[in-house]
Amino acid sequence: MTTTVTIANQKGGVGKTTTVVNLAHALALMGKEILVIDLDPQGQAATFLGMEQSAGAFYLLSTCIDPAANPLMVLRQQTRSSGRERLYLIPGNPLTNMAQTMLNASNAPVSVIRRILLPFISNGKPDYVLIDTAPSVGGIQERAMWAADLLIVPTLPDSSSLEGVRYIVEVVTELKKKDWGGKLLGILPTQYEERTRESRASIDDLKKTFRGLVLPPISDRTILRDARSRGQTIFEYDSESQSAKEYMTLAELVRKETYRGR
Ligand SMILES: Nc1ncnc2c1ncn2[C@@H]1O[C@H](COP(=O)(O)OP(=O)(O)OP(=O)(O)O)[C@@H](O)[C@H]1O
Numbered sequence: 372m373t374t375t376v377t378i379a380n381q382k383g384g385v386g387k388t389t390t391v392v393n394l395a396h397a398l399a400l401m402g403k404e405i406l407v408i409d410l411d412p413q414g415q416a417a418t419f420l421g422m423e424q425s426a427g428a429f430y431l432l433s434t435c436i437d438p439a440a441n442p443l444m445v446l447r448q449q450t451r452s453s454g455r456e457r458l459y460l461i462p463g464n465p466l467t468n469m470a471q472t473m474l475n476a477s478n479a480p481v482s483v484i485r486r487i488l489l490p491f492i493s494n495g496k497p498d499y500v501l502i503d504t505a506p507s508v509g510g511i512q513e514r515a516m517w518a519a520d521l522l523i524v525p526t527l528p529d530s531s532s533l534e535g536v537r538y539i540v541e542v543v544t545e546l547k548k549k550d551w552g553g554k555l556l557g558i559l560p561t562q563y564e565e566r567t568r569e570s571r572a573s574i575d576d577l578k579k580t581f582r583g584l585v586l587p588p589i590s591d592r593t594i595l596r597d598a599r600s601r602g603q604t605i606f607e608y609d610s611e612s613q614s615a616k617e618y619m620t621l622a623e624l625v626r627k628e629t630y631r632g633r
């Protein structure tokens with residue numbers, strides 16, 4: 372079975388896209404086949420991977436709103452090779468906004484993205500679909516979260532971010548009421564500065580509130596920005612770095628999760 376992993380937080384700049392591309396490459400290096408779907412109109416997943424943005428996500432969503440469409444064909448048509456073994460991307464661009472308007476206007480159910488992915492999920496290839504989302508709470512985010520078997524919520528380790536995480540955990544509670552069969556894998560502190568008191572205190576706060584749901588943090592490292600600006604993952608830029616090890620640890624946690632089915 373394919374495992375769908377959605378990365379979401381309505382707050383901007385918390386490391387969602389950084390996590391998507393590096394987790395994707397880590398899993399690919401473990402021998403898994405990965406499809407990243409960029410559902411953020413900023414289209415950054417492509418940029419971070421050194422690729423061109425395109426209207427792939429727009430075509431996928433706008434065509435497949437129609438229950439008579441053949442999602443498998445559209446998924447295949449819009450999938451681009453990233454030039455890395457086993458790592459593929461359906462890119463996004465600003466047109467994704469229009470797909471969101473169409474989803475909302477047609478009252479597409481919360482399950483619509485999951486339904487579009489079903490031919491993949493039941494096929495078991497790719498092994499993982501990773502979904503990047505926009506920093507907002509439009510109709511795509513909720514549907515992308517519902518599509519997830521595993522949900523990861525990156526957050527900055529500062530006091531002002533705690534509210535944002537609380538909010539998204541409330542959304543998860545709402546999704547469960549709508550028969551969501553996925554699981555919140557955890558809250559991922561990013562840009563963690565071990566030496567600053569605020570970073571440490573905020574991890575303690577997160578642990579007090581969310582207990583076992585707090586994942587091992589990703590440290591604040593300029594190297595991640597440098598890799599991004601070159602269109603490389605951390606495994607290409609410096610595979611021996613601490614950041615590479617931290618993202619590999621996250622990939623191992625994802626891999627250990629067995630598919631829970633629904
Ligand atoms: N652990 C880290 N250490 C240092 N810089 C980081 C780290 N994680 C992300 N960044 C940088 O922070 C910025 C924001 O990261 P990113 O684009 O991944 O966040 P995002 O949540 O996807 O943003 P948006 O909400 O706009 O989509 C980028 O410049 C990225 O290179």
Ligand SMILES: [Mg+2]
Binds near residue numbers: 388389411415
């Ligand atoms: Mg992003």
